[in-house]
Each structure stands twice: as C-alpha cells, then as structure tokens.
Amino acid sequence: MSVEASVQAGAGMRRRKKRSLAWWLLQAGKYLLLIVLSASFILPLYWMAMSALKNPWQVYAIPPIWFPVPPRWSNYWEAWHVDNYNLYALNTVLRYAIPVTIGSVLSNAVVAYGFSRIRWPGRDVLFSICLMTMMIPWQVTMVPVFIIFKRLGWVNSYKPLVVPAYFANAYTVFMLRQFFRTIPTELSDAARIDGAGEFTIMWRIILPLVKPALAVVALFAFMGAWNDYMGPLIYINSTNLYTLTMGLARLSASLNQVGVKDLAYPYLMAVSTIVTLPTVLLFFFAQRTFIEGIALTGLKG
Amino acid sequence: MTVLALKRLRLTASERRRLLTGLLFISPWLIGFLAWIVYPLLASLYYSFTRYDLIRPPVFIGLDNYIDLFTRDPHFRVVIPNTFYYVGLGTPLSVATAFLLATLLNTHIHGRPVFRAIFFFPAIVPATVIAMVWKYLLNPQFGAFNAVLRALQWRTIPFLTSPALAKPTLIAIGMWGSGYSMVLFLATLQNVPRELYEAATVDGANALHRFWHVTIPFCSPVILFTLVTGFIYGFQDFTLPWLLTGGGPNEATEFYALHLFRNAFRFLRMGKASAMAWVLFVIIVVFTFILFRSSSRLVYYADAGE
Incomplete structure (x- = not known):
C-alpha cells in the first residue's frame, strides 16, 4: 500500500x-x-x-x-402496522437468517478444511466435481428437491430453506479454500508431530487464523437469507411464517386495499426503507469484509 | 482402466487413514451432493419424460414434454428469444458498466472509497426492494421519471408497460446493480503491475493504447469469469422480473426462469418444468463451452507457464 x-x-x-x-x-x-x-x-x-x-x-x-x-414520520409507524411486519422480521432473522448463517459457517469451514488442509487420495478429483456443480442451474434440481421436502412433510416450514445450509455449498467452499491455502502447511505439520488430531488442529490453529474469511461467509449467508424471496415463495404458504421480503411483495400486491389509499406508496417505500436499512448498516460496518470477500471469489484457484 | 483403478486403491495404511479423515471432513458436502444434486439430477431427468402433477403418480410419456416445448408450446417460442435478448445484451452491458466504473475509480482520484461505496450500494439492496422502488419510479402516471418529463412538458415514457421498452428497462436496472463485478474488477486493476504501464509509456503508448493493450489483456481472465457467471446467473434470473413486470406486458419479459417457475408451481406441470430445466442446463453448458473455446485466444493468463 x-x-x-x-x-x-x-x-x-x-x-x-x-x-x-x-x-x-x-x-x-x-x-x-x-x-x-x-x-x-x-x-x-x-x-x-x-x-x-x-x-x-x-x-x-x-x-x-x-x-x-x-x-x-408517522408513515413508518403506520406502514409497519399495516401488516404483521414484527412477526415477519422475527421469522426472517430467527427462523431463517441466523440458523442459515450458523450452518453455513460451520459446514463450509469443515468441508473447505478437508479440501485444502488434509492430503488424501482422490481429493482433487472430488474438488473439481464440487466446482462443476456450480454450473448446474437451480431449476434442474428444483422439482425433485421440492418433492423430497414435500414427502418429508417439510413444506410450509423453514426446514427446506435452513437444512441445506448445513451441508456446505460449492461457491463458499471454493472461497474459503482459497483462504486456507494461504496458511503454511508447516503449521499443521508441527501440530501433527505434537500428536494433535485433525479436528483439534482445525479448531485451535487454523480457524482462528481465518476469522476474517469466516466473517465473509457469515455476512454473505446472512444477507442471502435476508434478501431471499424465491426460497420462501416456493416453500412458505402460511402468512404467519412469511419473511419480510414476502410481506413487502404482499403489500405491493394489495396496494389499493391499504386503509389510506393515498398513502399506499409512502407506506410501500417506508417498509422498503426499513427492509433495506439492516443491509445498509451491515455494509457500512463491514465494508472491508464485503470488498475482500468479493475480490477473493474472483481469484483463480 | 481396471488395473489403474486397482493400483489406485492399493493404499498404504497412512494413506487409508488420511483418506478416511478427508472423507469425514468433506462428508457434509458429500451427503448434500448426493441428496440435493446427484439424486435430483437423475430424478428430474426421469420426471422430464413423465406427466406429473404432484397429486397422481408420474406417468411415463417419453419425449412428449420436449416435443411439446419445441413444436406446440406458443409461450416457449416467446420465452427463448426473450431470454437470449435479456441475457445476451444485459450481461455484456452490465460487465462493461462494471469495468468502466472500476477503471474510472482506479485513476488517481480523491475519495475513492466513497465513490466505490456509492457504486456498490445498489448491489446490496434486496431484489424485492429494488423491484418496489423502480416500479414506483417508473410508474407512467406518478413515477418520478415521468413526473419530471411531464414538468418539462415532454411526452411520458411507458418504461415497463410497453412491450418494446420493458426488456431494455430491466437491462438498465441490471447495469445499475452491477456493483459486485465492479468491486471485483477494481481489485484486479489494482494488481496490474506498474512496470507494464511504464514499459508501454516508454514505447510511446498513449492512455487509450495502454488501456487496450495492457489493462484489458491483464484483466481478461476476470472479465471472462464475470461474463461466464453473469450468463449462468442471467439465465436463472427470477426475483426482479417476477416482481417488477411479472412477465408482462404481453409476455415481453417472460424469461426462462419465470416460465419454468410458473409451469412447476402455478400449473403443477412438474414433468414439463423438468424438461425445461434440462433444456436450460444444456443451453448453459453449451454457452459456457463456446465462451471458453472462443475466448482461449483472447484471454491472457499471466501465469500460463506454471
């Protein structure tokens, strides 16, 4: 610099x-x-x-x-109470964003570790398969995955949106692996000689060193869930399980039924502003994390 | 082949132990891969040969779904050109916008972090909100754009309500939200070795020459990466057109992902939706292949020798 x-x-x-x-x-x-x-x-x-x-x-x-x-100013208060937005906000954060963030960080860290810090036969073949899955459009797996969740009785719950986050995803694994590869292998080797198990090495030595990368994963996972519209659109039916994005789309679809018709647009914009605000705050407090995360996903492996 | 496979399987004790540890660590991905990719891929291929409404069991109908799509379906005939228009024009324009913004930010300017934050800002706003805001801004009666036009006594423009303008409008909104790629490009531009520019200057190259013969070649791998991912995601774009135009007016913005979603979850034609998904998959693979093939001579890899 x-x-x-x-x-x-x-x-x-x-x-x-x-x-x-x-x-x-x-x-x-x-x-x-x-x-x-x-x-x-x-x-x-x-x-x-x-x-x-x-x-x-x-x-x-x-x-x-x-x-x-x-x-x-009262538009904000009134708009927020046109619909049950308090509930939608709680659903979005507690039922969706936080569980997804936890699952995404844990599973991707472990998988990326296995793909970069341990040498085992067949690793690179499996990793290239993992990378290739990024090319598959979600629509191809959408129908069978929906049918699986339907058979499990998980439709109209957050399980179909949250559970897959605990099984890693190719894009994040790729990004984290880039970080893991920058740490010298000697560090792990020294710990191995001291008799430390692989899990201990990961938990005690490697993960503390890649905290900024884990923050990137957490940030993207949280934002992904917060912004998601299509996932809930497919899986959530009951209004008492709606996310904020669904609540916003519902308000837009029923603009003329809003109590005060002339205030329909100010109300819509007020809710939009509130839904945007957390992402803006996150962005300003974690701008470096954002920028570094994006820069890293584009680097060649 | 078999001999090779057997030789590979003859592992030492330490190798076997490491293999088990490695597999244990990647097991979350492996399970997810089998459950949410391998099985669904096969199942969706099977469903694509059936009629399936989720209520009654799937009925095998051979290639009918595919034949139907290409010969009888009047919507599919509109959806394909719509999507190619939107992706084929929108992705390169978004990538170009992002690259030019990054180039501008990479010059010697004051307040670069502020401008970078501003250009990036639209990219973090939820797509749902973007749809609401633009729907309001572009409203023909009282949207801000047309209000300004009317105040100037000009004719108003039906941005989203005319079939001719709806696609270009969506493309422009996509360019407005191209901040992610811009950040990526900016990071790449800052890695261009200064010696390259200096050498070019010594050779008598002006700013435009340097941009064309140094900057672009150096960034070409990232440009290719952004284009490829842009195309892949472009074909799957859903939320913004779904909420902004809902496929209208007159099917002008009925893109692939919208039509597929409609077939699957509105008409419960799971077989037909699966067939559409596989056609999309083939389109994406062919597109990616062509892009990589045709670009191999244009893309410059600094570390090609390694």
Whole structure:
C-alpha cells in the first residue's frame, strides 16, 4: 500500500511540473462524471427514503418534491402496522437468517478444511466435481428437491430453506479454500508431530487464523437469507411464517386495499426503507469484509 | 482402466487413514451432493419424460414434454428469444458498466472509497426492494421519471408497460446493480503491475493504447469469469422480473426462469418444468463451452507457464 502510495505521489510530483489547461479540464471532467454517476446510482434509493416521508398531496405533486416539508414520520409507524411486519422480521432473522448463517459457517469451514488442509487420495478429483456443480442451474434440481421436502412433510416450514445450509455449498467452499491455502502447511505439520488430531488442529490453529474469511461467509449467508424471496415463495404458504421480503411483495400486491389509499406508496417505500436499512448498516460496518470477500471469489484457484 | 483403478486403491495404511479423515471432513458436502444434486439430477431427468402433477403418480410419456416445448408450446417460442435478448445484451452491458466504473475509480482520484461505496450500494439492496422502488419510479402516471418529463412538458415514457421498452428497462436496472463485478474488477486493476504501464509509456503508448493493450489483456481472465457467471446467473434470473413486470406486458419479459417457475408451481406441470430445466442446463453448458473455446485466444493468463 505504501509503495503504491509513494509511486502515485511520485507520479503526481512529475505531473505537477507541467500541469496544463488540458490537465485541469481532464480533472474537472473526471470529477463531474463521477458526481453525475454517483447521483444516478444513489438517487433511486434517496427517492425511496424521501417518498416514505410524504403526505398524500406530496405524492402526486408535479414537479416532484425532492424533500417533503413537513416530513410525515408517522408513515413508518403506520406502514409497519399495516401488516404483521414484527412477526415477519422475527421469522426472517430467527427462523431463517441466523440458523442459515450458523450452518453455513460451520459446514463450509469443515468441508473447505478437508479440501485444502488434509492430503488424501482422490481429493482433487472430488474438488473439481464440487466446482462443476456450480454450473448446474437451480431449476434442474428444483422439482425433485421440492418433492423430497414435500414427502418429508417439510413444506410450509423453514426446514427446506435452513437444512441445506448445513451441508456446505460449492461457491463458499471454493472461497474459503482459497483462504486456507494461504496458511503454511508447516503449521499443521508441527501440530501433527505434537500428536494433535485433525479436528483439534482445525479448531485451535487454523480457524482462528481465518476469522476474517469466516466473517465473509457469515455476512454473505446472512444477507442471502435476508434478501431471499424465491426460497420462501416456493416453500412458505402460511402468512404467519412469511419473511419480510414476502410481506413487502404482499403489500405491493394489495396496494389499493391499504386503509389510506393515498398513502399506499409512502407506506410501500417506508417498509422498503426499513427492509433495506439492516443491509445498509451491515455494509457500512463491514465494508472491508464485503470488498475482500468479493475480490477473493474472483481469484483463480 | 481396471488395473489403474486397482493400483489406485492399493493404499498404504497412512494413506487409508488420511483418506478416511478427508472423507469425514468433506462428508457434509458429500451427503448434500448426493441428496440435493446427484439424486435430483437423475430424478428430474426421469420426471422430464413423465406427466406429473404432484397429486397422481408420474406417468411415463417419453419425449412428449420436449416435443411439446419445441413444436406446440406458443409461450416457449416467446420465452427463448426473450431470454437470449435479456441475457445476451444485459450481461455484456452490465460487465462493461462494471469495468468502466472500476477503471474510472482506479485513476488517481480523491475519495475513492466513497465513490466505490456509492457504486456498490445498489448491489446490496434486496431484489424485492429494488423491484418496489423502480416500479414506483417508473410508474407512467406518478413515477418520478415521468413526473419530471411531464414538468418539462415532454411526452411520458411507458418504461415497463410497453412491450418494446420493458426488456431494455430491466437491462438498465441490471447495469445499475452491477456493483459486485465492479468491486471485483477494481481489485484486479489494482494488481496490474506498474512496470507494464511504464514499459508501454516508454514505447510511446498513449492512455487509450495502454488501456487496450495492457489493462484489458491483464484483466481478461476476470472479465471472462464475470461474463461466464453473469450468463449462468442471467439465465436463472427470477426475483426482479417476477416482481417488477411479472412477465408482462404481453409476455415481453417472460424469461426462462419465470416460465419454468410458473409451469412447476402455478400449473403443477412438474414433468414439463423438468424438461425445461434440462433444456436450460444444456443451453448453459453449451454457452459456457463456446465462451471458453472462443475466448482461449483472447484471454491472457499471466501465469500460463506454471
């Protein structure tokens, strides 16, 4: 990082001597472009948060109102109670996201360990099979898997969404394996000579070293469950088991039945904002983890 | 072959022990692989030759589902070009957007982390919310876009309600949410060795030359990776079109995944849905193969010698 910075500083010094009008124009153009692009990326979400605060007469105003005065803060409270969103939020977190996160971290860590830290005959063949499964579209297995869960009597429960998370998945195994491979084998060998079993080595030595990678797995698993719509759409029928995403889709489908018709859109945007908020907070607190995780999934194995 | 297999099975005691330990560690994946991939693959292949509504047992009908799809089904004839349009145009455009954004961020700018966060932001918003927000923004009567147009006394644009515009609109929303690939590209761009640029500059290359002859070749493996995964996921895209347009207007956005879902869980045609899934599988495998084959000369691997 410091090398890069000094190289950049050096380049800057060299440039400073001959800064021409063209250079300044280029800089101005670059920042203008960045600002215009930033605006177009952020405006839709700004519009969501602002629309959530509008009074009925502000919704249809032309030209559109960019900042509603006075903001109608009560939209949030009212919208949240149009439907049983407290229950949906609890379902999403306690029945779905947290169990999936735990299962995903545990199973993927163990499997990735087996694929990278132990040398055994046939390992690399099985791993390439594991990688190949990433190409299979979920639709191919969707019908039989649904039938399996139906026969088990698991439809209309969270089991079909949660249980598979405890059996690892190729993408995450691949990512974690990349991390595990960076740790020198001598570390494990030394522990083996001391008579430590493989599980002890993993639990005591390796896993503590890859905590940031496990955080990436946990983050992606949690976000995946929080954002998931199709899984619950297939498996959950009873409204008392709905997730937030399903509740949001339900609100959108029944917009005209919402008590105060003129507030339908502010309500929809208010719930949307609340559903987005945790992902935004997670992102800001764990930005590094996110960025590193994505950068790592793209590296060649 | 048999001799080879036997030789491979003749393991020393230590090898056998390590094999058992290894298998024990990967057993969660192995069980999941058998239960949720191997068996379903075979079962879905079998179902694709049957008529099956989940209530009565499956009835074997041979190739009828496949023949039906390609000769009689009036929807499938629309779904295929829809999907190819959406994926064939949308994926390269999203990848290009992500790459250009990353290139822009990789220049010497102040506040790079802020801009990176802003460009990445739409990618973490739940697809359900994205659908709600854009449905509202693009609403022909009171959406913000058309309200602005109307305030300027221009004609309003039926973004999602006209069959001609619905697909381009969905593609544009996809480009807006291409932050994941952008982060990936940015990480790659920061690894381009500076010597390469310096050498090119010495040879008299200008910025555009350097971009074309240094940056792009160096990043080509990651571009290929992003394109391939983009195509694979694009073919399976469901939530956004399902909630935003529901396949409409007039089936203009009835994409493969939507149509398959409809057949399986709305019409309970499990056999036909399985046949569709296998056709999709073949399409994806062929697509991936062609992409890798045709790109082998275009993609540059820095460590090809290893």
